[in-house]
Every structure is written in C-alpha cells, then in structure tokens.
Amino acid sequence: MKSPGFLLALPTALIVLLLGFVPLIVILVWSFWTWDPATYWIRPEFSLAGYEAILEAGRWSVILGSLGKAFLTATICVAIGYPAAMAVHFLASRRTALLLMALFTIPFFTSYMIRAFSWRLVLGRNGLINGWLMDVGIVDQPLDWLLFSNFAVNVGLVASYLPFVIFPLILSMQRVEPSLLAASQDLGAGFWRTFRSVLLPLTQAGIFAGFLFVFVMAAGSATEVQMLGGAAASMISVMINDVMRVVNFPLAFAISTVVMIILFGLIYIGNRLFKLTRLFEGFTW
Amino acid sequence: MAISIAIDNVTRTFGTVKALEGVGLKIEAGEFFTLLGSSGSGKSTLLKLIGGFDRPTTGRVLFDEQDVTDMPANRRPSNTVFQDLALFPHMSVGDNVAYGLKVKGIAASERNKRVDSTLALVDLAGFAERNVNLLSGGQRQRVALARALVMEPGILLLDEPLTGLDERLRQQMRDEFGRLHQRTGSTFVLVTHNQDEALSLSDRMAIMHKGTIEQVGRPADFFANPANDFVARFVGMERILKPERLERSGGDTVAVIAGERLVLPGARDVGEMGLLAVRPDRISLVNGHAAPGSSLAATVAGRQFRGRFFDFHLELGDGQKLDAEIAVEFASAWPEPGNPVRLEFAGGALVPVPPSRTAANRDT
Numbered sequence: 001m002k003s004p005g006f007l008l009a010l011p012t013a014l015i016v017l018l019l020g021f022v023p024l025i026v027i028l029v030w031s032f033w034t035w036d037p038a039t040y041w042i043r044p045e046f047s048l049a050g051y052e053a054i055l056e057a058g059r060w061s062v063i064l065g066s067l068g069k070a071f072l073t074a075t076i077c078v079a080i081g082y083p084a085a086m087a088v089h090f091l092a093s094r095r096t097a098l099l100l101m102a103l104f105t106i107p108f109f110t111s112y113m114i115r116a117f118s119w120r121l122v123l124g125r126n127g128l129i130n131g132w133l134m135d136v137g138i139v140d141q142p143l144d145w146l147l148f149s150n151f152a153v154n155v156g157l158v159a160s161y162l163p164f165v166i167f168p169l170i171l172s173m174q175r176v177e178p179s180l181l182a183a184s185q186d187l188g189a190g191f192w193r194t195f196r197s198v199l200l201p202l203t204q205a206g207i208f209a210g211f212l213f214v215f216v217m218a219a220g221s222a223t224e225v226q227m228l229g230g231a232a233a234s235m236i237s238v239m240i241n242d243v244m245r246v247v248n249f250p251l252a253f254a255i256s257t258v259v260m261i262i263l264f265g266l267i268y269i270g271n272r273l274f275k276l277t278r279l280f281e282g283f284t285w
Numbered sequence: 286m287a288i289s290i291a292i293d294n295v296t297r298t299f300g301t302v303k304a305l306e307g308v309g310l311k312i313e314a315g316e317f318f319t320l321l322g323s324s325g326s327g328k329s330t331l332l333k334l335i336g337g338f339d340r341p342t343t344g345r346v347l348f349d350e351q352d353v354t355d356m357p358a359n360r361r362p363s364n365t366v367f368q369d370l371a372l373f374p375h376m377s378v379g380d381n382v383a384y385g386l387k388v389k390g391i392a393a394s395e396r397n398k399r400v401d402s403t404l405a406l407v408d409l410a411g412f413a414e415r416n417v418n419l420l421s422g423g424q425r426q427r428v429a430l431a432r433a434l435v436m437e438p439g440i441l442l443l444d445e446p447l448t449g450l451d452e453r454l455r456q457q458m459r460d461e462f463g464r465l466h467q468r469t470g471s472t473f474v475l476v477t478h479n480q481d482e483a484l485s486l487s488d489r490m491a492i493m494h495k496g497t498i499e500q501v502g503r504p505a506d507f508f509a510n511p512a513n514d515f516v517a518r519f520v521g522m523e524r525i526l527k528p529e530r531l532e533r534s535g536g537d538t539v540a541v542i543a544g545e546r547l548v549l550p551g552a553r554d555v556g557e558m559g560l561l562a563v564r565p566d567r568i569s570l571v572n573g574h575a576a577p578g579s580s581l582a583a584t585v586a587g588r589q590f591r592g593r594f595f596d597f598h599l600e601l602g603d604g605q606k607l608d609a610e611i612a613v614e615f616a617s618a619w620p621e622p623g624n625p626v627r628l629e630f631a632g633g634a635l636v637p638v639p640p641s642r643t644a645a646n647r648d649t
Contacts, residue, residue: 179371182338185358186365187385187436197384201375 024260031253040247050254059239063259066236069150070219073157074211077165080158081210085169101170104163112160116227119156123147123228148229156224161217165210172206173199208274216263287315287472288348288362288439290335295344297330297496304330305341306496312474312489314349314439317466319475319483321519322493329444331493332476336442337361348440363440364433368448370425372417378404378428379413385436403435406468407461423454430461434469443475447482455482462486480520492516499641508564509633510553513641517562522636524563524607531559531637538637543602547630548578555637567634568609570597570619575627583607587622595619599628 034047054060084104088097107115122128123146130142145151176199184194200207222237229235236259243252290312297305305327312318320328333339334346337358345354353361364385373381379400386396404410407427412420417428426446433441443462447455463486466473477483483490484504491501492515499519500512511517514525528540538552540561571580586598586606594610597619601607609628611619620626 177369177371179367179369180373182358183365183367183371183373183432184384185338186336186363186367187432188359188388189384190359193388198373 027253027256027260031250031257033250035248035250042249047250050248050250050252051258053248053251054254054258059255062234062239063236063255065234066219067262069153069157069235070215073154073161073218074165074214076154076158077162077214078169078207078211081162081165081169082207084162085166085173085206088166089170089173104166107160107163112223113227115160116156116223119152119159119228120147123152123155150229152228153224156228157218157221160221160224161214164213164217168209168213169203169206172203172209176202204274208270212267212270215266219259219263286439287470289314289350290440290472290474291345291347291350292331292334293345293347295331295334295341295346297327297334297339298342303496305334308344308496308498310491310498310501312472314472315470317463317473317475317486317488319477319487319490320493321477321480321483321490323478325495326493327496328476328478328493330496332365332442332444332474335440335474336363336365361440362438363442364436364438365442365444366429366433366446368444368446370429370446372425372428372432374418376417377413378409378415378417378420381417381428382413382431382435384432389436399435400431403431406434406465407431422450423458426450426454426458427461430465434465437469438471440472440474441469443473445476445478447477447479459485484520492519494519494641509636511562511636511638514560514562514638515641517636517638522562522564524565525638526561526563526601526605526607526635528559528561531555531557540635540637542581543605545581545602546578547581547635549630549635549637550632552635552637555639558640559637560640561635562638563607564634564636565596565608565610567631568607569615569629569631570609570611571627571629575629580627580629583626583628585620585622585624585626588619599626 030042031050032046032048033042034045034049035041036043054063084100088100092100120127124130125142125144125147127147129146130139133139134142180198180202181194184198189197220237222235222241225235225238236255240252240255243255290310292308292310295305295308296303308327308331310331320331322328330339334341337353337356337360340354345352347353348362373384376384382400382403383396386399391399400413401410404412407430409424409427409431412424412428417425420428429446447458450458459482462473462475466486475482475486484507487504489501489503490507492499492507492512494515500507500516502510507516507520508522511520511522517525526542528542529544530541532539532541533554534548536551538549538554540547540549542561581601583599583601586600588598589596590613591610594612597609597611599607599609607628
C-alpha cells in the first residue's frame with residue numbers, strides 16, 4: 001500500500017470520507033434518535049418515530065412522486081442524449097464534435113435558478129410557446145398546463161441534466177471499436193440491426209451511468225419544482241426542507257436515509273447488471 | 286460460388302492525399318490473391334473498397350462483371366477477417382459465428398448445424414459456448430475465420446490477419462489459410478506487408494506502392510522479372526547495383542561495372558538506364574582464378590553469422606556495396622574483412638531491372 005498512487009489518492013479519499021461518508025453515517029444514526037421538545041434537538045434514545053412519520057401526511061407519495069419524476073427525466077435524457085452522443089462520436093468532425101460538446105456544457109454555466117426562471121418565459125401564459133401557438137392559430141387560449149405543472153418540471157429537469165447523460169454515453173461509445181460496427185455490417189446487418197445487437201449492448205454501462213447521474217440529481221433537485229411546479233407540487237428535498245423548518249430532525253433524517261438506501265440499492269443492482277465499473281476501467285472485455 | 290473481382294481505374298483521395306491512383310486489377314474467381322505493400326501503400330484502402338466499407342472517388346468495383354461500387358458492405362457477397370479480428374466481446378464463440386446467419390434469418394436448427402460444422406472446419410469443435418475474451422490469440426483468429434466462412438462467401442477478404450501473432454502461430458495460421466482456400470474454393474484476397482506470407486500463399490499477387498500497383502503476377506515472376514528496382518527490393522533483393530552501362534550482345538546482356546565486363550547470359554533487355562538487382566544466394570567467393578566475364582573484384586567489408594549461412598558484406602572497386610550468402614561449411618576458409626576476393630556470379634545472380642518511375646521510390 002506504500003505506492004505513490006496510494007499517497008496521491010489519500011487527500012481525495014480523506015475528503016470523501018470526512019465530508020461525504022461521515023455525514024451520511026451521522027444522518028443514519030440520528031434518524032433513529034428521539035426528538036426532545038424541551039431542547040428542540042434530539043437525544044440518543046432509540047425511536048422509530050421518524051420512520052413512522054414518513055407514512056403520514058402523504059410523504060410516501062412525495063417520495064414516490066419524486067422518484068417517478070427522476071425516472072421519467074432520466075429516461076427522457078437517455079432517449080435524447082443517445083442520438084446526440086452518436087452524432088458527436090460517429091458523425092461530427094473533430095471540430096464540430098468539440099463545438100457540440102461545448103454547447104452541451106452551457107447549462108453548467110448558468111445558475112439553476114436563472115435556468116429554471118428562463119423556462120417561465122418560454123412556457124408561461126405569455127411565453128414564447130403559447131405566443132407562437134396562438135400566432136399560428138393552433139390554439140385560441142394560452143395552454144395553462146405548460147407552466148406550473150409536472151410537464152414544466154420535467155422540461156426543466158431534462159434541460160438541466162441532459163449533459164450528464166451525454167458525457168458517459170460518449171465515453172462508452174469511444175470504447176466500442178469501430179471495427180466491431182464494420183464487422184456487423186460485413187455480416188449483413190443494416191444500421192438498426194447493428195445498433196440493436198452491437199452498439200446498444202456494448203454501451204449499456206454508459207447508458208446506465210448516464211441514467212443514474214440524472215436520476216440521482218433529479219431525485220434530489222428542488223429548484224425546478226419550486227420554480228416550475230404547481231402549487232401542490234413537492235419534491236423530496238423540498239419536503240425535507242419543510243420538515244427541518246419545524247425542527248423535526250428525526251423525520252428529516254429518516255426520509256434522507258430511506259432515499260439514500262433506495263439510491264444505493266439502485267447503484268448496486270445497476271452495477272451487477274450493467275458492469276458500471278467497466279466504464280472507468282481500461283478496456284478489459 | 287467463387288466470385289471474380291475487377292477494379293476499374295479506381296482513384297480514392299482523402300483531402301489532398303491520393304490513397305489510390307488509377308488502379309486497375311482483375312482477380313479471378315477462386316484465386317488466392319495477395320495485395321502486398323508497406324503501410325501507406327493503399328492496400329488496405331483497396332481492400333475496404335472491395336469489402337464495401339468505402340467508395341472510390343472515381344472508378345468502379347465489379348463482382349462477376351456486375352457493378353457493385355454503390356452497394357454497401359452488408360449487401361455484398363464478401364466477408365472480412367479484420368485486422369483486429371473485431372470479435373463481438375459480448376457474445377460467445379457460437380453467437381459470434383452465428384451472427385451473420387441470424388441477421389440473414391436462417392432458422393435455428395440449420396444455423397446451429399452450420400455453426401458447428403464451420404467451427405469443426407477451423408478446429409474449434411465444441412467451443413461454441415466459450416467466452417471469446419478468454420481465448421488464445423490463435424483461437425480468436427480461428428473464430429474470426431469461422432465467422433466469415435460460415436457465410437459461405439464468394440469472396441473472403443483477409444486484412445493483415447496474422448499481425449500480432451508469434452512466429453510459430455503465424456506459420457500455423459498461414460497453412461490454415463491455404464487449406465481453407467482449397468476446401469472452400471472461394472476467392473481469397475489477402476492484404477499483408479509480409480512477403481513470406483504473400484509468396485507462400487498466393488496464386489498471384491500485386492505489389493502496391495504509393496497508391497499504385499507496381500507489378501501483378503505469380504510469385505515466381507517477381508524474382509525472375511521484377512518490374513523495377515522497388516519491386517526487386519520488396520521481394521528481398523535488397524542490394525541494387527548501378528552499372529556504368531548495359532549493352533546487348535547476341536541474346537545476352539553485358540554489364541560494365543567498376544571497369545570490368547560482366548556477361549549476364551539470357552538476361553532481358555531493360556535499356557541503357559537499367560539497374561541490377563542482386564540475388565545474394567547466387568554469388569560465390571573465389572580465390573585466385575575466376576572465369577573472365579562472370580566475376581568481379583571486391584573487398585570483404587564484414588561478415589555476419591546468420592544460422593545456415595554467413596552474410597558477407599562486400600564492396601566493389603567503385604565503392605558499390607552488395608551482399609553474398611555463403612553456406613557455413615564453405616565460409617571458414619574465406620578472407621577476413623579488408624582482404625580482396627573475386628565474386629563469381631551464377632546465372633540469374635544479377636537481374637536487370639528498370640528504375641522505378643519516381644526517384645522517391647528508392648527511399649523505401
């Protein structure tokens with residue numbers, strides 16, 4: 001273990017351990033403690049009150065709803081991102097590829113807030129889309145469901161997280177030897193057959209990695225729901241925030257723990273199924 | 286059924302680079318034909334055009350007289366063994382071999398039968414369930430061959446398939462190619478930079494250089510009548526002598542080198558500008574008396590042990606260098622470096638060749 005690699009990795013490992021892992025453990029432990037109304041804090045006494053509270057007041061449906069939105073967002077991102085990644089990797093010249101990649105990263109440069117707000121200008125009653133639809137005469141009245149709806153939330157989420165799916169996809173496509181696609185063609189397969197039988201199976205690690213990135217971030221997002229969702233719309237992070245405001249720490253920690261377990265479970269299953277780690281190894285088929 | 290190939294005046298340019306320039310070639314049905322050349326000679330580009338992975342900028346590709354220039358690879362009756370083999374890493378040996386048949390819609394029972402018999406043909410019977418990633422280099426090679434051969438292609442294209450194998454395995458696979466060519470009767474087109482491979486396998490071969498074909502013929506032709514000094518070098522006659530002049534005398538050619546006359550009995554006439562390609566195995570060293578007209582004076586510059594023979598490095602009176610391969614049992618009596626000898630040239634030791642078209646060719 002006394003290799004230079006180990007020493008180089010040590011600071012990062014410590015940071016991940018201290019700032020990432022330790023707080024998670026703390027949350028896990030505290031979620032089983034008892035809330036003390038006298039101190040507005042918790043005391044180390046075992047209690048499942050936090051977990052019981054999850055089942056109340058429609059909290060489960062918020063969790064499931066959030067995971068549902070995250071799932072839909074991730075699926076749409078993969079569906080849009082896959083052709084985009086193919087365009088960058090297979091079709092574009094080096095120059096165009098760089099330009100496209102730069103375009104894909106633009107969402108990173110603006111704040112979540114501004115990005116979500118800009119969608120209001122596009123989707124609102126007086127927004128670009130409604131204006132155009134009425135100009136063209138497709139509708140008489142502005143469409144209300146465009147903004148402050150699940151539709152708007154999903155649009156905002158997809159727009160925010162699309163780049164996260166494109167980069168792992170490009171990475172996985174770079175791992176596919178061009179001769180494999182040529183070999184498929186040589187053996188009589190047309191584009192779709194090659195796509196289905198060779199390209200898709202060989203990029204499944206990238207597909208799952210991209211899906212997972214988007215899923216995790218969308219499941220934890222708050223801004224898009226607050227800015228674009230309807231009055232009743234909620235998201236896990238918004239709910240945790242609300243619970244924290246009334247200082248019900250065990251409940252907040254219990255929700256966090258449940259979501260964490262779901263996400264880790266997803267990663268574990270995904271890795272077993274799709275060999276996610278291969279994406280980050282040398283080419284070792 | 287074996288299919289014939291015709292390349293009709295094909296040019297392929299990439300930007301300003303001419304990968305192929307005005308190439309014309311006819312490959313007979315059932316022939317084992319080799320495209321021999323160094324990297325950048327255009328041989329792989331030509332193979333891609335035959336396989337349908339690329340289109341010529343101008344010119345046509347014909348299979349059995351039919352124009353297939355615009356036919357994509359998946360519709361051509363040709364199959365390829367790729368340089369990196371390109372085995373599908375997510376499929377078993379059997380699935381790799383069955384892939385083309387599946388795409389074609391062949392029923393499972395028929396498919397399995399053909400996969401099994403083709404695997405047996407390449408000595409991989411019982412390997413169908415194996416993971417392709419865990420096979421040895423030679424076995425992977427055989428899977429790639431089986432995957433192409435199971436399609437019963439009219440044309441089998443082999444793109445440098447032996448690179449990356451060790452010498453023993455190369456030899457083995459080379460024999461395998463010959464055997465499979467006999468068995469299948471398909472037209473085989475091999476691309477290689479290895480002249481041994483080309484010479485031992487080909488019915489006919491073409492030497493390519495800078496996007497053009499320097500010579501086409503049976504392997505023996507390249508030694509007896511190399512088209513120019515580039516070809517001579519490429520087939521292993523690495524020393525080329527530049528005579529003061531070449532003359533015709535009766536049916537023979539007379540070369541004047543370093544002030545001495547040398548008669549080359551029956552040698553062809555290649556004009557006054559001709560060069561002489563040297564076959565080092567046809568030169569012997571003589572002490573004292575040597576027949577006039579078939580020998581030259583030289584100095585021993587050095588010698589190297591090469592196993593079955595010694596490689597003598599020699600220098601003529603005018604400074605030109607050549608080599609002679611002298612069998613080990615004769616070599617011990619010969620002079621140490623720095624001493625003079627006479628070189629005796631057997632028939633065919635010096636082959637008159639015209640200079641190749643561009644001076645740049647001589648660099649290679």
